[in-house]
Amino acid sequence: MPMLRKDPIAGRWVIIATERAKRPREYQVDTESLPSGFCPFCAGNEDSTPDPVAIYPKGADQDWSVRVIPNKFPALQTTGELTPHTEGVYEGLAGVGAHEVIIEAAEHVSDLAALPVDQIATVLRAWKDRINDLRNDERLECAVVFKNHGAAAGASLEHTHSQLIALPIIPKRLSEELVGSKRYYLAHDRCVYCDIVAQELDEGTRVVCSDDKVVALTPFASRFPFELWILPREHDPWYENSDDELFASVAAVLKRVLQKLNRALDSPPFNLMLHSAPFPDGDDVSHYHWHLELIPKLTKVAGFEWGTGFYINPTSPESAAEHLREIEID
Amino acid sequence: MPMLRKDPIAGRWVIIATERAKRPREYQVDTESLPSGFCPFCAGNEDSTPDPVAIYPKGADQDWSVRVIPNKFPALQTTGELTPHTEGVYEGLAGVGAHEVIIEAAEHVSDLAALPVDQIATVLRAWKDRINDLRNDERLECAVVFKNHGAAAGASLEHTHSQLIALPIIPKRLSEELVGSKRYYLAHDRCVYCDIVAQELDEGTRVVCSDDKVVALTPFASRFPFELWILPREHDPWYENSDDELFASVAAVLKRVLQKLNRALDSPPFNLMLHSAPFPDGDDVSHYHWHLELIPKLTKVAGFEWGTGFYINPTSPESAAEHLREIEID
Known part of the structure; x- marks a missing residue:
């Protein structure tokens, strides 16, 4: 019998289709490749990208190990007023914001999982520093x-990189999580994510x-099949409060999880997203708990999902976790 | 300057990225093909699918023109109790529901737009009849x-068909639309969709x-680029209240829109979704307005969209509508 399950934070439902349960090898991984040839992100080609907003040097023999630049084709613009605009029933705003690219290695590496843990930790630190810097922008x-x-998964360049978009509004998914975690907090006097972590560690x-x-x-x-969340055990609404010790752990666990996914699913395309509380502005968000969400791209989102916001997942999370636990990483 | 725009019903924001605006021919349409060979949906092969729940005959020389069958691999099961299930912080339900397939033609036609308008109208009538039948299931x-x-776009068979899933809960997207249209109704004493239709017809x-x-x-x-909505001018929360005259119009407009998309964008994959009010249960949903949403599959949904529920659309709706208006259909 298929199961309907509700996400305890966002309230979104999914169908876990146990009848047609799929094992990892049954997924056909989309191996569409990215253009090779000249890479603007490689060390030596810095003049083909905008000037960096941050640089992380590794040692005396290298100029940088992580380099953060403004996106050359930004979705939002850093300059300008946050002018509102109405048109009958409609509302809009000028597209003000920041759009940056975090180049995660100087060498041409395509897979974050191939980087050493301390390099991944540097990437995580770069995210934090950029968030802290953008917090100062009152818009x-x-x-x-x-x-x-x-x-x-939507990448257009192979060289391993992440992106940061800073927004003048709180996006829907984050506000749903804020509302859901607040509702839970008011009912139980506890953080829903902390309760999830405790229950999951207990059940295993x-x-x-x-x-x-x-x-x-x-x-x-x-x-989605093999969807993964990475959560800190210690409660904190803001990712940018994390210290280097925590980043070392997150980096090690993230690398391990990616290595397991690579082995279980033939190096699948994936999306990784940081969920962290909005910039402090006096609103109480103490009930929120930052975390990472990772979605390997194995299935197609089709009409049912677009029409409903309701997902059909052909691999139960229990079976996905079991497969991934069984994979040994040296 | 890019624009931030808010959907007046669901409150979701999008970025209309005018700086890197794309014209139709710049989209690379995914032409991944579906398995050909034996087709279980063709007339003559009825014994390879479950017995029909409804059949629409066209004339004396044909057994059927539209055939509705239970999905052979259903996401939900029709039999069983709606047993709730809790597990610590989590809630679930037994996966009870209906999952049917509407085979839209007896011949092996892959494109709905290739069918005559009256055949498309029969498909629309089949949807209505199936909804009316499933309304009787109290679960x-x-x-x-x-x-x-x-x-x-997630199809697994080429033969033109649609699907119906009946659910024991109201999915997130529909409940957001119900909440949003109610909010608007309480503030303005009018239907937001009716106001949209009036404003759009006025602006053009x-x-x-x-x-x-x-x-x-x-x-x-x-x-999404070239996203389209088809709305009835007359207010009605329920699709299944429509009469044959309205279906004739919807069928003609849907066919025309699909033909235009086929010419503008090289017959793109697409998802089409019916949004209609939940089954009547005493709750007031008179503020809702049924409609169809159509999404051609031209871009990839990536980390930013998954992380935020916020979309970046590289073609403004004004420019998409202009391109589509200019395409002449004989």
Whole structure:
């Protein structure tokens, strides 16, 4: 019998279709490749991208290991007033915001999982620094950091990189999570994410791996096969409050999870998204708990999903977690 | 300057990226093909699919023109109790519901737009009849009808068909639209969709085509390039209240819009979704207005969209509507 499951934060439902349950090897991974040839992100080609807004040097023999630049084709513009605009029933705003690219390695590496843990930790630190810098811009409400890996997941360049978009409004999904976690907090006097972490560690069936600071799990109401969340055990609404010790853990767990996915699913394309509380503006967001969400791109989102916001997932999170737990990483 | 626009019903924001505006020919249409060979949906092969729940004969020389069958691999099951299930912080339900397939032609036609208008109207009538039938099942709350055209849009068979899923809960997107249209109604004493139709017909820039009963337009806050909505001019929450005269108009406008998309964008894959009010249960939904939403599959949904529920659309709805208006259909 298929199961209907509800996400305890966003209230979104999914169908876990156990009848036609798929094992990892049954997914046909989209291997559409990205253009090779000249790479504007490689060390030595810095003059083909905008001047950096931040640089992280590794040692004396290298100019940089992580380089953050404004996106050459930004979705939003950094300059300008936040002019509102109405047109009958409609409302709009000038497209003010920031759109940056975090180049995650100087060498031409296409896979974040291939980088050493300390290099991944530097990337995580770069995200934090950029968020902290953009917090000072009074026009902006929050920053979204994400990574598209592989052409099928929307990447247009192969060289490993992530992106940051800072927005003058709080996006729908984040505000749903804020509302949902507040509702739970008012009812139970506890953080819903903390309760999830505790319950999952206790049950174990959906835990992929963990250490003393971080847990990687397949969420109960996974929208997609092999969807993964990485949550810090310690409650904090803001990612940018994290210290280097926590980043070392997140980096190690993220690398491990990506290596497991690569082995289980033939290096699938994926999207990785940071969910963190909006920039502080006096609103109480203490009930929120930052985390990372990772979606391997294995299925197609079709009419039912677009029409409903309701997902059909052909692999239960329990079976996905079990497959991933079984994969040994050296 | 890019523009931020807000959908007046669901409150979702989009970025209309005018700086990197794309013309139709710049989209690379995914032409991934579907398996050919034996087709279980063709007339003559009826014994390879389940027994029909409805059949529409065309004339004396044909057994059927539209045939509705239970999905052989249903996402939900028709039999069983709606047993709730809790597990710590989590809630679930047994996966009870209906999942049917509407085979839209007896011959092996892959494109709905290739069918005559009266045949498309029969398909629309079949949707109505199936919804009316499923309304009698007290376990169910609403029906979602959708169509996936082309492999990239999630279709697995080429023969033109749509699907119906009836659900024991109201899906998120529909409940957002119900909340949004109610909010607007309480503030303005009018239906937001009726106001949109009036404003769009008055302005004209986002109208693709229309007749005296139906309007096809590109929505102000289009999430996707060439996204289209088809709305009846006359207010009605329920699709299944429509009469044959209205279906004749919807069929003609839908066919025209699909023909225009085929010419403008090289027969793109698309998803078509019916949005109609939930089954009547005493709740006031008189403020809702049924409509169709059509999304050609031209761009990839990536990390930013998954992380935020916020879309970046590289073609403004005004420019999409203009391109589509200019295409002449014989």
